[in-house]
Amino acid sequence: MDATLVALSGGFAAILTPGTLYYIFIGSLIGTLIGVLPGIGPLAALSLLLPATVALPPVAAIAMLSAIFYGSMYGGSITSILVNIPGEAASVVTCLDGHAMARQGRAGPALGMAALGSFIAGTLGIVVLTFFSPALSVFAIRLGPPEYCALMVLGLACTILMIEGSAFKGMIMIGLGAGFATQGMDVVSGEFRFTFNSIDLTAGIELIAVVIGLFGVSEILTNVEKSEGGIAVKTKLRNLWPSAKDWAASWAPILRGSGLGFAVGLVPGGGPVTASFLSYALERRVARDPSGFGQGRIEGVAGPEAANNAAVSSGMIPLLSLGIPGNAVTALLMGALIINGVQPGPMLIVENPQIFWGVVASLYVGNVFLLILNLPLVGLWVQLLRVPYSVLFPTIVLLAMVGTYSANRNIFDLWVMLGFGVLGWFLRKLDYELAPLVLAFVLAPLLEQSLRQSMVMSADGAWIFLARPVAATLLGLSAILLIFVALKGRSANNKGATP
Amino acid sequence: MNLTRRGLVAATAMLPAAAGAQDARARLNALKPAGFPREPIEMTVVYPAGGGMDITARVVQRFFEKATGERSLVNNRTGGAGLVGHTWLATQAPADGHAVGIVANLIFSDAVRSQGRWSWTDLDHIAHINAEPLNLVVNAEGPFRQGGLPAILEAARARPGTIRALNVPGGYYEYLIEQLEAAAGARFLRVPFQGGAPGITALLGNNIDLGFGFFAEVRGHLAANRLLPIAVTGRTRTVFLPDTPTVNNVTGRDDVNWGVSRWVAIPKAVPADRKAWLAAAFHAAINDPEAAAEFRNLGALPDPALNTPEALQADVVRMAQAERDFLIASGRAQR
Amino acid sequence: MSALHIGVGLFWVLFGLALAQQSVALGLSGPGGPGSGLFPLLAAILITTGGLGVLAGDLRRGVAAGPFWAVPGAGLRIGLLILVMAAMILAVPYLGFALSGALGLPLLFRTLSPRASWWLALLVGLVAATVVHLLFAVALGTPLPRGPLGF
Numbered sequence: 001m002d003a004t005l006v007a008l009s010g011g012f013a014a015i016l017t018p019g020t021l022y023y024i025f026i027g028s029l030i031g032t033l034i035g036v037l038p039g040i041g042p043l044a045a046l047s048l049l050l051p052a053t054v055a056l057p058p059v060a061a062i063a064m065l066s067a068i069f070y071g072s073m074y075g076g077s078i079t080s081i082l083v084n085i086p087g088e089a090a091s092v093v094t095c096l097d098g099h100a101m102a103r104q105g106r107a108g109p110a111l112g113m114a115a116l117g118s119f120i121a122g123t124l125g126i127v128v129l130t131f132f133s134p135a136l137s138v139f140a141i142r143l144g145p146p147e148y149c150a151l152m153v154l155g156l157a158c159t160i161l162m163i164e165g166s167a168f169k170g171m172i173m174i175g176l177g178a179g180f181a182t183q184g185m186d187v188v189s190g191e192f193r194f195t196f197n198s199i200d201l202t203a204g205i206e207l208i209a210v211v212i213g214l215f216g217v218s219e220i221l222t223n224v225e226k227s228e229g230g231i232a233v234k235t236k237l238r239n240l241w242p243s244a245k246d247w248a249a250s251w252a253p254i255l256r257g258s259g260l261g262f263a264v265g266l267v268p269g270g271g272p273v274t275a276s277f278l279s280y281a282l283e284r285r286v287a288r289d290p291s292g293f294g295q296g297r298i299e300g301v302a303g304p305e306a307a308n309n310a311a312v313s314s315g316m317i318p319l320l321s322l323g324i325p326g327n328a329v330t331a332l333l334m335g336a337l338i339i340n341g342v343q344p345g346p347m348l349i350v351e352n353p354q355i356f357w358g359v360v361a362s363l364y365v366g367n368v369f370l371l372i373l374n375l376p377l378v379g380l381w382v383q384l385l386r387v388p389y390s391v392l393f394p395t396i397v398l399l400a401m402v403g404t405y406s407a408n409r410n411i412f413d414l415w416v417m418l419g420f421g422v423l424g425w426f427l428r429k430l431d432y433e434l435a436p437l438v439l440a441f442v443l444a445p446l447l448e449q450s451l452r453q454s455m456v457m458s459a460d461g462a463w464i465f466l467a468r469p470v471a472a473t474l475l476g477l478s479a480i481l482l483i484f485v486a487l488k489g490r491s492a493n494n495k496g497a498t499p
Numbered sequence: 500m501n502l503t504r505r506g507l508v509a510a511t512a513m514l515p516a517a518a519g520a521q522d523a524r525a526r527l528n529a530l531k532p533a534g535f536p537r538e539p540i541e542m543t544v545v546y547p548a549g550g551g552m553d554i555t556a557r558v559v560q561r562f563f564e565k566a567t568g569e570r571s572l573v574n575n576r577t578g579g580a581g582l583v584g585h586t587w588l589a590t591q592a593p594a595d596g597h598a599v600g601i602v603a604n605l606i607f608s609d610a611v612r613s614q615g616r617w618s619w620t621d622l623d624h625i626a627h628i629n630a631e632p633l634n635l636v637v638n639a640e641g642p643f644r645q646g647g648l649p650a651i652l653e654a655a656r657a658r659p660g661t662i663r664a665l666n667v668p669g670g671y672y673e674y675l676i677e678q679l680e681a682a683a684g685a686r687f688l689r690v691p692f693q694g695g696a697p698g699i700t701a702l703l704g705n706n707i708d709l710g711f712g713f714f715a716e717v718r719g720h721l722a723a724n725r726l727l728p729i730a731v732t733g734r735t736r737t738v739f740l741p742d743t744p745t746v747n748n749v750t751g752r753d754d755v756n757w758g759v760s761r762w763v764a765i766p767k768a769v770p771a772d773r774k775a776w777l778a779a780a781f782h783a784a785i786n787d788p789e790a791a792a793e794f795r796n797l798g799a800l801p802d803p804a805l806n807t808p809e810a811l812q813a814d815v816v817r818m819a820q821a822e823r824d825f826l827i828a829s830g831r832a833q834r
Numbered sequence: 835m836s837a838l839h840i841g842v843g844l845f846w847v848l849f850g851l852a853l854a855q856q857s858v859a860l861g862l863s864g865p866g867g868p869g870s871g872l873f874p875l876l877a878a879i880l881i882t883t884g885g886l887g888v889l890a891g892d893l894r895r896g897v898a899a900g901p902f903w904a905v906p907g908a909g910l911r912i913g914l915l916i917l918v919m920a921a922m923i924l925a926v927p928y929l930g931f932a933l934s935g936a937l938g939l940p941l942l943f944r945t946l947s948p949r950a951s952w953w954l955a956l957l958v959g960l961v962a963a964t965v966v967h968l969l970f971a972v973a974l975g976t977p978l979p980r981g982p983l984g985f
Binding site for chain 1: 517547549550554557558560561572573574575578579580582583584613614616655661663664668669671688691693696697699700701703704705706707715718719720722723741763778783797800
């Protein structure tokens, strides 16, 4: 413990120079911006800025790139809350209660709690990273396909919990999400599914295009349908800061979100998106009075926002401790390390302690910068609501188009975005929930891949899941969850009589 | 400090330029057609940012800018495990010389998968970058930590279908496993993964027994004694692992020669003068001693025999033919 | 509205069945485990079952009939929005984002604010397109398709 603190203080010493601090700040700023802009995400931004980091010393380079990553988790909630359009896939669930709060004139507390929750969760995550990295990485490395599969099953079980309205409609949404996800290349067999001889379709459907279309474009269409200039959000605010009551309601979701997000982010394939969805489902489940979720419960903002930031922190552990990338962004960070002449791997902390601890220290500092950047600006962001929708919405459309294009530089993604936009608008009219579709879209491919890998690996077929303790435990949890749901119903607040 | 590309170019231009470098630049400028390039040269990589091809491309890009003083950028066109990007390069890339592809011998299988839409012959192959073999690795604390490749082959022969090997369907990993099986009369349990890197992760956790990786992917784990190298797939041993035998050494045959070879390709229709300048520019970039040092660090070496576009073209034809022969011999393709 | 609901329910059932058929064609089992078609089949089962449930529920209870469009004129607005967005996407490879935006945004603005003047619409379009272009193409350096004017 002492040795760790000494090493960490060495890391701080390494980064508390004007130059490095400047780059952490720039990264935080760009990250927030990326989060706000719908469509363009941290992966695209990091790819663009990677060349610029070559001229920087390694610590500054990685610190800046990481700051963009977790910065985008702060910024994504802003548009979700203000205009019901997610800036990031990891901010989709924040739209549900966050925007409802904004409509009630409580945009300020929503934004503030999102920022504070993000900060607390991010920092807690980094503290755990600081002290428990070695033990956690040893544990994480032993997880294999059966464990991932069980985890995904648990995640999907939670999806079922999220469904508020008709169970049958929810089934259709999950089926659609899983079905859309199978389109493209089957990684297990190398075959193409549903590509109808088109090269563009071999790439599969891009998540960003789905999210921006389903939640962004459809939101604009829905709003415009209801009234000419769009529905105005109350700009006369009751107050700008979270009240004591808000804190009383939020501290537990923040802690729960931090824990859940941290666990989900540690696993390869899990990440901020899954973490935010699962946190929302968890908060719905554990709330003493689940009524009002979707209509402005601050727990629905605090929990998911905490979860997605915690997931970023824990996602850094396999990268820094083991040299294993868990998702596309950390894979890019690994590439950045290599380009900067640093060899990632278990020896990083031994051979280059100043880089390891410098990056860890930068995570603390970056989160502080982001809190400073985001909190005071709450008042400013809320002024965005004064812009008439006839100006705001077309601008968002263009931003969304460019942002979605930047993911793969493929015009086809724009058609996907528009298509899902129309689909989302139509489905919303008919009372279908869109969140389960997105979650199934994210989880199903991971589930499928790990399931099929497990079946190939196992000599005994499906018994492998019971033979491995972690997998068996997770599956047991899922079973309990599903039985619970079947017996007691999904929530005390079943919307309407439709089964 | 200026973070834009101009700033970056300015910074790299400040690197000490020896008189030789001035000469080289002058020679390049003599070849440069008027009014070209008008915009940054776009180097397309068909794999995600941060991966092995991408890192190589970015090294090439840096030294290209250093050698020519022209702007350039790396563009990742991902999708379909490379198919989308290769298709764009072969069919849609503008032929005005501004679009360039950093490709590898993986393009051959994508040409087959395109089902006749394009072929690697639609591109001109102008500058060889580097090549490296695949490394076979096992877990240093796993059941095969002793005995090397012979032991694991023997186990796969004695207990067919139980030894778990990393497989990425439809590529060299699969061909390699087939050849190992044929050589030893063995049968592996092929566990499918999306790429080499997730497989290495599984190997580290003892979830599979045999893995394959490129040097940059496994180097950190080799140094930390988490993984052991047991063979390499080239025709000769690599300088990075001098004590590790080649697969051919172990099996006593000579049919295993899978590795990755990387080079620069451009659309065939690019005008000849621009083509010549691009070839010379990339040649200058790749042969910069500092570039060679960086590639060395990444575990890949250039082949000095492929120093001209003609030699490269011949080698590309040879590699494509060798792969096609294998596909026919293994029953995957018709004659 | 009830005809629409029945239609949608039927669509799910039929779509699910079609997907199921395609999935079986892909192959349900492969070497060592499930094949490519298994998960699409599971998805198809979910969709078909859900569709049947929704259909049964709608037929049993009947759906409150109401106009499809909440507000008169909404249909026109929605149609225009979708059309303009589609036109913009078509235009981007030839005109680039900035120009397509400068042309398309005024149309979107006018659809949302029919009483505003065309001059205001053009101004909004120009300013928004410029800001977006500066943000993405200049500040971030995103490679974007260029139009005839070079940006």
